[in-house]
Amino acid sequence: MRNSNREWYFAERPEGEPDTESFELQEGDVPDPKHGQLLVRVKYLSVDPYMRGRMRDAESYAEPWDVGDVLRGGIVGEVIESESDQYESGDLVTGNGTWADYSILDADDVAPVDSEIADLPAYLGTLGMPGRTAYFGLLEVGEPKPGETVVVSGAAGAVGSVVGQVAKLNGCRVVGFAGSDEKTDWLTEDLGFDAAINYKATDDYRAALDDAAPEGVDVYFDNVGGPITDAVFTKLNLDARVAVCGQIAHYNDEEVPVGPRKLPMLIAPRAKVQGLLIGDYATRFGEASEQLGKWVSTGELKHRETVVEGLENAPDAFLGLFSGDNIGKQVVKISE
């Protein structure tokens, strides 16, 4: 066990595609928990596309990081020292921590982790924030009905892989867009998607959808934006619902991106398009966690994580999100 603490700091705001210049690793003392706090040895750290937004000096849904701030993110770890009655040393917990070997968390803000339901990294993906995002975004915004066609972009990612499986559990035909044959094979062979389109193997997404979604699109869960989304919008059925969860294709844009105007496409199908943030469902997280945990326990909901080893590689793991390096949830393994 280390007796010093390494932490990643935000060194420089990126312009366009970020690189490792934005990150700086510093070493210091292991911090002491105050009353009500826990000292947690981080086992796994979550890196997520939304963090790109925090690198911008612009007000948005997530507080922007200031240069010099320690980087924060979801973690799973073991309580090393507890100043709370709620947890004791050795407990496994998940919460919002730091990109570090050790992290201080308020006991009120963490949740216990049950390693019998799933391995620890799953608590940062399917059983964590991405899984809950998929659950509420699909069911509350998408409102899928049995027999409908659900299309999801970023389908092999942490959110998309749960969206597609939950849609299947709801009796839908499910089509996913992903960026490699390995990913599309995973979707159709392991996760039960009815069809998957490797968007790097074709330019004609509309033709691919004509094959994969012959009856049009009733629900579109969008994690990506860009040309995939442009094609899906031409296939919206009457009363279609679109959940706008992420737009990773545009996160590194420095100018407002331009594309086909979509509002004229909404009138004939009376389609509904709605932005989605998981924080709005905070009071119902328990419901999602219970249902997702049950499905994982029975094997009806599969999960997968791409693990990068070592805190020193956390920036690379984050940057890899934008080139689609991950299958399932991207996590960083910090310690055994």
Next chain:
Amino acid sequence: MRNSNREWYFAERPEGEPDTESFELQEGDVPDPKHGQLLVRVKYLSVDPYMRGRMRDAESYAEPWDVGDVLRGGIVGEVIESESDQYESGDLVTGNGTWADYSILDADDVAPVDSEIADLPAYLGTLGMPGRTAYFGLLEVGEPKPGETVVVSGAAGAVGSVVGQVAKLNGCRVVGFAGSDEKTDWLTEDLGFDAAINYKATDDYRAALDDAAPEGVDVYFDNVGGPITDAVFTKLNLDARVAVCGQIAHYNDEEVPVGPRKLPMLIAPRAKVQGLLIGDYATRFGEASEQLGKWVSTGELKHRETVVEGLENAPDAFLGLFSGDNIGKQVVKISE
């Protein structure tokens, strides 16, 4: 009274901006009503932007016109001959007729007109399809709450002028976009809009909105699209609702129009954008007509029509919609 019947036919599909080449006037016999039908002498004819869509050879919400078809539209007229128990000669009715001196309508598909509530042309505007579109679109899709800011484009048109007034009646702050000082004066001085922006007098719609909607936009009722809509989307408040009723700026486009991508703008405010067609509310038309009629009777809801005289000028009246010639509802007066 004429003893022949003039009718406008669809002569040629336009490309881009339509002109009078698309229209051909033919003269023939006055038709005979069959059982259940009425022969109606047309007094006023409605020309509406959605008719541009019917000129395209593409499936959409309104059946496309074929070259050689007689042109159809909303009318108000007087029953000349009735083959139905429901109406008799001399009754005033409104329904879906033809661009003609005389029109045959099914008695089941017309509604009586009460000229004591309002002059006849109002039954094609505020008390007709545009008024009902405004009513349901604003209240059901926009869901305005007292104190919220409602922005409407095409605010001095048949739909927009009702949207703004109904929003005022619901306790909202109302901002309208329109294309002349005469129009914006009408909105603020006669209709009670809190602010109106002449979009032909400025290029910086965003700055104009900063002044006119300092607390942002909670509801946007869009009749227009294009750069006005682009600006409004940058001002959407948390949980904003956008009703996409029309996109007249794009109706003459031959290519898919391009503009700033809007989906990334929906995530932070969790905004909802929904296409709107009045036909979906057909079972509730009575409710809207009753409420709109009451407001018109009490003077709480004002209406205005721009009247072009003479059936021979109907195409010009239609074409004028795309240059914003009308204040309030554009109608054509066919007979006294």
